[in-house]
Amino acid sequence: MRYRRSRCVVCLAALVLSMSALGAEPWLEKCFECHGADGMGKSDPMYPVIAGIPAAHIEEAIYAYIDGARQCLREPRMCETVASLTESEVSAAAAYFSSRVREYNLEEFDADLAAKGAFLHERHCGACHVPPHDEDVDYAIGIPLHGQRPDYIRYAIRAYFGGNREPLLDTMSHELRQLDSDDFDALVNYYSSYRAGN
Ligand code: HEC
Ligand code: HEC
Incomplete structure (x- = not known):
């Protein structure tokens, strides 16, 4: 019983987090412009899929862009956007995109x-x-x-x-x-x- 209840608290927390990310956090819209609200990448084929990347890797990648270990040669706006995030926004973005399911990218292949x-x-x-x-x-x-x-x-x-x-x-x-x-x-x-x- 106790086990079940604690699982439920986790589910609820995840639900609240994803709802708040969808509704109350307008700064995430900036990410959606290129990565899509589903994290599958929009328009330009160079915008990566970030749905389903574990949160720790998303955070690590974002900090790599912030500290220059990764450079945004192709799309400077990516680096500019993440440079303006607070630490808690980085965590919230990572939680949001890591919980999007990566279905498939519909690319043709041989x-x-x-x-x-x-x-x-x-x-x-x-x-x-x-x-x-x-x-x-x-x-x-x-x-x-x-x-x-x-x-x-x-x-x-x-x-x-x-x-x-x-x-x-x-x-x-x-x-x-x-x-x-x-x-x-x-x-x-x-x-x-x-x-x-x-
Ligand atoms: C103008 C388009 C654009 C915007 C806005 C943007 N990104 Fe990106 N994002 C990119 C591009 C392009 C790359 C690849 C950059 C590179 O390595 O040169 C990238 C890379 C990433 C990566 C690394 C993906 C991987 O597979 O390693 C993450 C994570 C990411 N973006 C998250 C975000 C978040 C979170 C936001 C919003 C705060 C955001 N991006 C805003 C275009 C954008
Ligand atoms: C020893 C572990 C290891 C092996 C083996 C490895 N990788 Fe990686 N790879 C990583 C790590 C860690 C990262 C993310 C950190 C970074 O940017 O270096 C990464 C990142 C990448 C990325 C960028 C992903 C993104 O979303 O931005 C590509 C592309 C990639 N690897 C391709 C390959 C390919 C292709 C191979 C096989 C030929 C390979 N890797 C073998 C550890 C590995």
Whole structure:
């Protein structure tokens, strides 16, 4: 009985939080302009999907943009917007977008390339990057890539190579350096083939 009640309190808190994020926090509208209220990314294919990224990773990414470890070369307004947030707004934004369900990004993909990409993913990336519905996603070292928009993944990989983003882990840079551009093509096709629950 006690167990059930405490679960309910958690549900209620989550509900209140998501309702307040939808209604009473107009500053979130700025994020919606590019990422969408559902976090699936709007218009420009370079606006990343942020639905279903664990809150800790969203916060870490936002602080990386604030302190310059990640630079907004493509869209300076992203960095300007997050620079104006308070710490509690960063936490509220992370809570809001982490609880949006990432369904799928409706991108077209090539099935043969996706199959090759699945193999490369398991071998080089899967230890750290798990799908957003995976029960261990909150504990995974990397940000979920399944269902992410392909242009953004390509851009992010180029940013690590070009020194515009500091990778947190040398292991990841090491894995990226093992691959060529055909391999990255296969990987983005694989991540686009993601359908929630598969
Ligand atoms: C003008 C469009 C725009 C606005 C406004 C904007 N973003 Fe972004 N966001 C982007 C782009 C583009 C990137 C990729 C930036 C880069 O790495 O160069 C990004 C990246 C991110 C990332 C990292 C995603 C990942 O997969 O690593 C997070 C988290 C994020 N934005 C959250 C927010 C939040 C929260 C807000 C509102 C406070 C916001 N953004 C406002 C366009 C925008
Ligand atoms: C040792 C763990 C690890 C491995 C292996 C790894 N990554 Fe990562 N990756 C991370 C971490 C941690 C981040 C987020 C922090 C950062 O920006 O460095 C990340 C971020 C990324 C991002 C940016 C995601 C975003 O939403 O902005 C891309 C793209 C990426 N990795 C691709 C890959 C690919 C492709 C592979 C396999 C070839 C790979 N990673 C292997 C740990 C790893």
